[in-house]
Amino acid sequence: MLLEERLNNWVDSYNRNGYLNGTLLIASNENILLNRGFGTANWEHSVPNVPTTKFRIGSLTKAFTAMAIFQLHEKQKLNIDDYVGKYLHDYPNGQQITIYHCLTNSSGIPNYTNAPDFWFRTMRLPSTLDQLIDSFKEKELEFEPGSKFGYSNSAYALLTAIIEKVSDMSYADYIQQHICHPLGMYHTGCDDGIKVVTGLASGYSFWEEPIHSAYADMSFPLGSYGLYSTTEDLFTWDKALKSFKILHKELTEKMLTPNIGSYACGWMVSELMEKKYVHHFGDISGFSSDFLRFVDDQVTIIFLSNMNVSPVMHLSREIAKIVFNKNVSSPAPAVPISFTKKESIVGKYVIENGDKVLILSIKNEELYLTVPKMYGALYKFKLIPISHDSVKTAFLTEMIYERLIFYYSLSGEIERVQYVDCYEKANMLYKQ
Template sequence: MRVEERIGRWIERYEENGYLHGSILIASNGHILLNKGFGMANIEHFVPNKPTTKFRIGSLTKAFTAMGIFQLHEEGKLSIDDCINKYLPDFPQGEKITIYHCLTNTTGIPNYTSFPDFWSETMRLPMTLNQLIDSFKHLELNFRPGSKFEYSNSGYALLTVILEKVSGMSFAEYIQAKICLPLGMNNTGCDNGVEIVPDLASGYSFWEKPIHAAYADLSFPLGAYGLYSTTEDLFLWDQALKSSQLLSKELLEKMFTPKFSSYASGWVVSEILGRKCMHHFGDISGFCSNFFRFVDESVTIIFLSNMSVTPVTHLMQEMTKIIFDEPVSLPFSIQPVNITDKKLIAGKYIIEDDELQILDITLKNEELYLTVTKMYGVLCKFKLVPVSHNATKTTFLTGMVNEQLICYYSLSGQIENVEYKDFNDNRYIAYKDLSLANSTQQSGDIV
């Protein structure tokens, strides 16, 4: 079977089940195999996602910031080995931290997005870049700069300031003039949250149904995670990174070389399915994305989504298996069957070997729902659709994400245990907590 046909079968089943949201581009040897949008860019106005839909790309932005810094290095306007106090003279211990440390996430500066109040409060508030830096610059370093890797958006905030000071341009202006314009990336830019961006998708989360994602003020993400783009523009970016159009071959190699762990400068370089891959994940307020570049095999996969619970990385790994002709399983087709005793199934279930992890199954309007923890500890609530039933077990598929819940019955017809299989094929056995039986009726109905 040709690779296009295998991709088509996979896409058809996932789309049929409602598991794809966003835009996907797959290319091999410069030839585009798939370029398609899925789901809605804007649910309120029934606007579908298309290949030209713009998405906030989160930390995929870091690769652009790194490129800008390396370009300025090549022009002799700065050196990546300069200490940051040359450009930020009042930054504590700036004489110990280099630009290259910032590029490779080896500064030791605490990551501001990991602060306890960031997700609940700070991210919603407008802030200047200087105010943002003031929020972390006096904190104690987590380790000696250059001695280890620790992901930190703070370093990329510093790089944004340095880029602006040295170039004499705003971050948005620089990216447009020095990267997007030369490459014809006309649908990429820095989203300040004020200007209207035509064809920009809305970001969503999920609780029984799609809901608005938590608001994020866009005055300060900038060079850390502030860009928007399209899959088609990012493919132009991918192709340009194979040439010396933006940067010399020697500096490109330096930019793509990991310092510690597998992190280079704005890119992760590691093996996926035994093949070298340059990649990076991004997410911001309802948007999530990933970018796989198998340079040796000339394969590129880009997935931009505007639904926060879409497991883009896992789905791209499945696509990678298809491209390289490795076995891949399709999700079961969602064909509902009738079951009668739904109340029997509702309850809180404690996961075996982890009493802190609870699966909360609730009944609402004669429908069963599973409340489960997802990325960053966020609770999401998915409808359970029964697809098979007999005296020994009932199998459910979840809506929105390809997961399963299997209820096993004893000879007397009681729930013996449940098995939860997440999208990564991790399996968990859980047992009903009878002590909480009286509190299950309404639990999980309010986010």
């Protein structure tokens, strides 16, 4: 079977159950193998996702910020080994922290998105870049700069300020004029939340059905996680990085070389199936994205989603396995059967060796599973019974591919419960 056919078959098996939301581009040797949109860009107006739909790309932005810094280094407007205090004169510890520390997330600056009130309050409020920097600059460093890895959106806020100061341009203008437009990426830019971006998807979460995600004010994400793009533009970006179109080879290689652990500058470098790949994940207010670049093998996988619960990182790696001829599983069709013993399985369940609590409940005669996901946020999915006999009953969830299987004893009592999450990790559950 041809690779394109295997990819389409796998994608179709997920899509028929409504498990894909967003756009997906897969390329090998710069030939596009798959370029499709799935699900809904805007639920209010029933607008479908298509390959040209724009998405907020979250922290995939950091790669663009790193490129801007390296371009300014190449033009000798700054040096990546300069201390940030050279450009941000009143920044505390500015004579200890270098631009390179910020690029490689080894600055020790506390990450402002980790502040206790960020998700519930701060992210909803407008802020200037200076106000944002003022909010964390007096905080104690978490470690000596350059000694450890510590992911920090704050460090990328400093880089944004340095780009603006050195270039005498706004971050948004710099990215468009020096990166996007020279490459023909006309569907990529900085989303300030005010200007209308045509073709931009809306971001969603899930509770029994698609719901609005928590509001994020877009005045301050900027160079940390503020860009929008399309899979097609990001594929252009991928090719430009390989051909050293907007940055010399030596500096591009420095930018893509890990410093501490696997983090380079706006990219991570890891191994999958003994193959090196350059990658980054992004998420912001209902959007999640993943970008995998197997540079040596000339394979690129870009998945942009506007449903925050979509496990894009897992799915993109499953796709990589298919491309490299490994076997992967795919979901059975979610065809509901009759199941009358709903009351018998309702209740709270605890994951073995864990503190995660799952709740099974009934609403309007339908079974639902409530389960915590990333950042501990709760989601509620309808359970679809797909098989039932004297030995076991199997359920699939709506929206993401998860399974719940009840095994029965000879007397018909529930003997054990297995929960297979969207990362295909199997867990035993115990009723509280």
